[in-house]
Amino acid sequence: MDFALLLLSLWALAGTVSLQASGTAGPCPERLLGEERRRTCPRPCKTDKDCGNKRQCLCDGQCGLSCVAPGRTCPWPLPPSENSVTRLLSPTHSFSALLEVRCNPGFTLPSGLDVTIRRCQGDRQWSGDEPNCTETQKPTPQGAQTCPLPEEVLDTFSIQGSAAVGTSIRYSCLSGADIVGSSENFCQDNQTWQYPHPICQKVYCLPPREVEQGYVVAVQKTEYEVGFDIHYLCKKNYLLDGPQKVTCLSNGSWSAPPPYCRARCLIPAERSRVVIGGEKRWPFDVIDAMVPHGENVTFYCKHPHKHCRFNATQTCFDGALYAPACYLEPTWLQYKLFPHRLISEIDPCEPGYVE
Numbered sequence: 189m190d191f192a193l194l195l196l197s198l199w200a201l202a203g204t205v206s207l208q209a210s211g212t213a214g215p216c217p218e219r220l221l222g223e224e225r226r227r228t229c230p231r232p233c234k235t236d237k238d239c240g241n242k243r244q245c246l247c248d249g250q251c252g253l254s255c256v257a258p259g260r261t262c263p264w265p266l267p268p269s270e271n272s273v274t275r276l277l278s279p280t281h282s283f284s285a286l287l288e289v290r291c292n293p294g295f296t297l298p299s300g301l302d303v304t305i306r307r308c309q310g311d312r313q314w315s316g317d318e319p320n321c322t323e324t325q326k327p328t329p330q331g332a333q334t335c336p337l338p339e340e341v342l343d344t345f346s347i348q349g350s351a352a353v354g355t356s357i358r359y360s361c362l363s364g365a366d367i368v369g370s371s372e373n374f375c376q377d378n379q380t381w382q383y384p385h386p387i388c389q390k391v392y393c394l395p396p397r398e399v400e401q402g403y404v405v406a407v408q409k410t411e412y413e414v415g416f417d418i419h420y421l422c423k424k425n426y427l428l429d430g431p432q433k434v435t436c437l438s439n440g441s442w443s444a445p446p447p448y449c450r451a452r453c454l455i456p457a458e459r460s461r462v463v464i465g466g467e468k469r470w471p472f473d474v475i476d477a478m479v480p481h482g483e484n485v486t487f488y489c490k491h492p493h494k495h496c497r498f499n500a501t502q503t504c505f506d507g508a509l510y511a512p513a514c515y516l517e518p519t520w521l522q523y524k525l526f527p528h529r530l531i532s533e534i535d536p537c538e539p540g541y542v543e
C-alpha cells in the first residue's frame with residue numbers, strides 16, 4: 189500500500205504519465221496490489237529506461253506500468269471447454285492480446301453475464317479466473333414455459349406427463365391412498381394449473397344403514413374400502429325392494445341406498461273372491477292367505493243402487509293392504525247359505541253404470 193501511495197505521489201509530481209499500453213484508451217491504472225489477483229507483478233516502472241534491455245515499460249492491467257517483454261505469449265490455443273466458445277480478438281496471443289470467452293446458450297458465468305474478455309498479461313497468463321459457464325436454470329428449452337409444481341406436490345404424488353404449457357399431467361398418490369380432487373391437470377397458457385392440485389386421502393365408506401328383516405352378506409366392519417361389495421338377502425317371506433348389491437365408490441358413497449325387505453300382506457277378505465295376478469280366487473286358497481309386497485289385489489263391491497258389482501284394486505305395501513272403502517265383508521250366513529249371491533259372484537255392472 190505504501191508503495192502504491194508512493195507511485196501515486198510520484199505521478200502527481202511528474203504531472204503526466206506515459207501511456208504505452210497498446211490497445212487501451214484510458215490511462216494505465218496504478219498498481220493496486222490489494223485488488224490484484226495475480227500473485228506477482230513485474231517490476232514497476234515509469235519509462236523504458238527503468239527496465240533492462242529487451243523489456244519495455246508497458247501497462248500490465250492492474251499491475252500498472254510494468255517492465256514486460258512484449259514478445260512473450262500467453263497459452264494458445266486453449267483446451268476446448270464444454271460450455272463455452274473461446275475466440276482470439278487480437279491478431280496474436282502475445283502481451284495485451286484480447287480473448288473472448290462466450291458461454292453457450294443457456295449457460296452463464298458466475299457474474300451473470302454470458303461473455304468475458306481476458307487479456308494476455310505480462311506473466312504470460314490470461315487475466316481473470318478460468319471462466320466457468322454453468323447452466324442458467326433448469327434445462328428448459330428456449331421459450332418453453334411450465335406450470336409450477338411445488339415441492340409438496342412432488343413429494344405427495346407420482347406425476348406422469350409434462351408440466352409444460354399446453355400439456356397435462358396425471359397424479360397418483362405415492363402413499364397408495366385415493367386421490368381426492370381431479371386426478372388430471374392441464375397447464376394453461378398463463379402458466380397456471382386449470383384445477384387445484386388434488387390431495388391424497390384414504391377413502392372409505394361408512395357402514396350402510398341396517399336392513400330390517402334382511403341379511404348382509406359381508407363381514408361387518410366399521411369402514412369399507414373402495415370397491416367393496418355388500419350383498420343383501422331378505423328373510424323368508426320378505427321381498428327385496430332395492431338393489432341386491434351396493435358398492436363402495438371412490439368418493440366414499442355407496443353406489444345406492446340399501447334395499448328394504450318388504451313384508452307380505454294378509455288379504456283383508458275371507459268370504460269373497462278377489463283377483464290376484466289375473467286369477468279370481470278365494471283367499472283361503474292362497475298360501476297363508478297372503479300376497480307379496482307390491483301385489484295388486486282387486487276386490488268386488490256392490491253397486492250402490494243396482495244389483496251388480498264393480499271392482500276396486502288395492503296394492504300391498506310392506507305388510508299393509510287395506511280393503512277398499514266400498515268393500516263389505518259378507519257375513520258367515522250369507523257366505524254359507526247364499527254363496528252364489530255374494531257380491532264377488534254376481535254379474536258385473538254394465539260399462540257406464542259404475543260409480
Ligand SMILES: *[C@@H]1O[C@H](CO)[C@@H](O)[C@H](O)[C@H]1NC(C)=O
Binds near residue numbers: 320322
Ligand atoms: C463451476 O461452477 C460450479 C457451480 O458453481 C461448480 O460446482 C464447479 O466446481 C465449477 N467448476 C470449476 C472448474 O470451477
Ligand SMILES: *[C@@H]1O[C@H](CO)[C@@H](O)[C@H](O)[C@H]1NC(C)=O
Binds near residue numbers: 376377378380
Ligand atoms: C389463467 O387463465 C385461465 C384460463 O384462461 C383463467 O381462468 C385464470 O383466471 C388465469 N389466471 C391468472 C392468474 O391469470
Ligand SMILES: *[C@@H]1O[C@H](CO)[C@@H](O)[C@H](O)[C@H]1NC(C)=O
Binds near residue numbers: 437439441
Ligand atoms: C359419489 O359419486 C356418485 C357417482 O359418481 C355420485 O352419484 C354421488 O353423488 C357422489 N356422492 C357424493 C357425496 O359426492
Ligand SMILES: *[C@@H]1O[C@H](CO)[C@@H](O)[C@H](O)[C@H]1NC(C)=O
Binds near residue numbers: 482483484503
Ligand atoms: C299393480 O298395479 C300398478 C298400477 O296399475 C302397476 O303399475 C303394477 O305393475 C301392478 N303390480 C303388479 C305386481 O302387477
Ligand SMILES: *[C@@H]1O[C@H](CO)[C@@H](O)[C@H](O)[C@H]1NC(C)=O
Binds near residue numbers: 463486498499536
Ligand atoms: C275391473 O273393472 C274394469 C271395468 O269394469 C274391467 O275392465 C277390469 O277387467 C276389472 N278388473 C278385474 C281384475 O276384474
